[in-house]
Amino acid sequence: MSAIVETDGLTREFTVRDGLRRRRLTAVEDLTVRISPGEAVGYIGANGAGKSTTIKMLTGILVPTTGTVTTCGLRPVKDRRRLARQVGVVFGQRSQLWWDLPLRESFRILAAIHSLPAAVERARTDELVERLEMAEFLGTPVRQLSLGQRMRAEVAAALLHAPRLVILDEPTIGLDVLSKQRLREFLVAERRTRGTTLLLTTHDMGDVERLCDRVLVIDHGRLAYDGDLAGLGRATGAERVLAVDLAGPSADLTGIPAARHLSSEAHGLRQRLAFDAEATTAARVFAAVAERAEVLDFTVEEPDIEDVVRRIYAARR
């Protein structure tokens, strides 16, 4: 199957003025990536690692310094207008919507911009309104929407023309747990029903875990990791953490196979154990703990994305 995104040696430099001197700064360096239709890819990296620059080159906003990029089989800069019909982009920080108009109007204008026939426009708008639960604020001016409502509206705006490729730049930033959850569920469903390809940048490991089956890590413009999420954990040795609340004060829970005691609070009432997800499971660790003490409550903490990325960076130096 032909790739939906294909880059070869993609490089982008910027000239920055530093007082009187000019410096060349490489934002993306020699990026070679292939994404097949239907994949869901998490594109992660620290701030300034080159994520946004890559997205801008994929969508034809920026011209690569060297290297090639093909998106949906088109050359983004030359075929920008044709590409726009097949790609939907959500920039977490910039809006597609008209601030002073009721939300409904923005959808109407966007349908006109994408020349959707009236029947398609109605069906798609109704579908998105229902699935993203936007009915109650369709008549509200966009500037009065809450962040969670606005983000759902932005996603709907980017998906109105049913694009093959959806790029989301920090889609869940600043959202509360429930809004995040809703948005992720929607994206999973959209992908399942339409076979949409997803590419998202995020700082939220939850986004990656729930939405993506492949992860790209970019560090200082260079691709540092390309593979699945489990492999990322393996590659970095990131551990999951089991936190337990016990019924009574207990000694430190040391000596559990493949687990490591991290900390105890309040005379051992609350303890945290790190374990390697490759060597054991949360259930096994939990069972071992339950043999030694009565457990009232527990949570499993996933490895922090920042931590994973930091480990990758550290390993590369």
Add this chain to the structure above:
Amino acid sequence: MAEGFALWARLRPYRAVLASRARSQASYRANFALDLVSSLLAALVELAEVWVLFHAVTRLGGLEFHQILLVFGLADLAFSLADLAVGHCDNLPTYVRAGTLDVFYLRPQPLLLQLVTSDVTLRRLARAAVGLVALVAGLATSDISWGVGSVALLVVALTSGCATFGAMFVWAGACQFFLIDGAEMTNAFVYGGRYAATQPASVWSRPLKVVFGFFFPMAFTGFLPTLRLLDLPAPPWLPTWLGWCGPLAALWAWAMALLCWRWGVRHYRGGGG
């Protein structure tokens, strides 16, 4: 007929945006009324400047007050209409900062066309009304031999004047791709140009004649058509048939604006240039 429908359909994206802009501005009635009044006052002050000037002199650059009204009316009406339609273009840095320009890249229409049709400023209607009143007053009080030729000249002068000023706004926007705080510089030419256009070119100093006579063809929007319309003797450096050359001036202005726009966009995308 079928072609008409096809064109109407092709314009659907632009119609949708423009109609929504107009509706949103008119929907806050009190606010809109205030905007209209302040815009009207500003335009009246500019007209008053001309009137005050004629308290000191009876002729300016070979023209009398009612003839100057024609120059002012033609140029100011053309400017106001261009400002109404495309005046937001010289606000480009705002579009860049808000990310609106990047959003334009993600839509299947030409970038400049999207920018031009992304807004209208209806309060400029008040300004256009002042220009129109000055123009009508100038026409009524001047001795014009009316005929097909004079009407055609008026129409040509107004439409090409609008186009010329429109090009100035696009040029100003395009320059701001390169210039930091470029509005200061471009305003000097856009608004300076508008001011020069409402005065007889015969009183301009030599550098002004070069800049606003030909480089930015401001003389073609008011002064030259007025000379032609009134059959007045032109200054020695300007033949009166130039009064008909507004469309050429507009073409030149747009060529310059589009060239700058191209450079600007290439600069923005970082494709060299």
